[in-house]
Amino acid sequence: MTQAGYVLLRLPLEIGDLFTEWLTANCPDRAKRVLSLMRSTRGGKLYDAKWGERMVGDGPYAWMIGRRFEVAAERLGLNKSSVELRTDLFTPPVLKGQQMRL
Numbered sequence: 165m166t167q168a169g170y171v172l173l174r175l176p177l178e179i180g181d182l183f184t185e186w187l188t189a190n191c192p193d194r195a196k197r198v199l200s201l202m203r204s205t206r207g208g209k210l211y212d213a214k215w216g217e218r219m220v221g222d223g224p225y226a227w228m229i230g231r232r233f234e235v236a237a238e239r240l241g242l243n244k245s246s247v248e249l250r251t252d253l254f255t256p257p258v259l260k261g262q263q264m265r266l
Contacts (some may be wrong), residue, residue, distance in 0.1 A: 168242040170233050172221040180210040201225055
């Protein structure tokens with residue numbers, strides 16, 4: 165089975181200011197829109213450390229990104245279990261110095 169995952173861009177602490185400065189200097193025509201979309205996935209902030217949301221975000225735009233990822237992964241045959249595991253075939257190993265079972 166081949167797995168794929170994604171993490172929404174995270175900008176903790178001073179990285180948010182550094183990214184904003186870089187984006188404004190290198191893409192001034194798009195900076196406002198990019199930052200607005202990023203804030204829409206984090207409740208108006210550039211970073212939110214809330215457990216369960218920090219990796220994927222929250223809100224309609226974050227949902228759309230997640231859904232696009234799921235569709236692409238499905239189209240490419242990723243994240244599907246190809247082999248059913250059988251636990252009934254497992255036998256515990258014999259520890260050194262112990263007698264084997266009959």
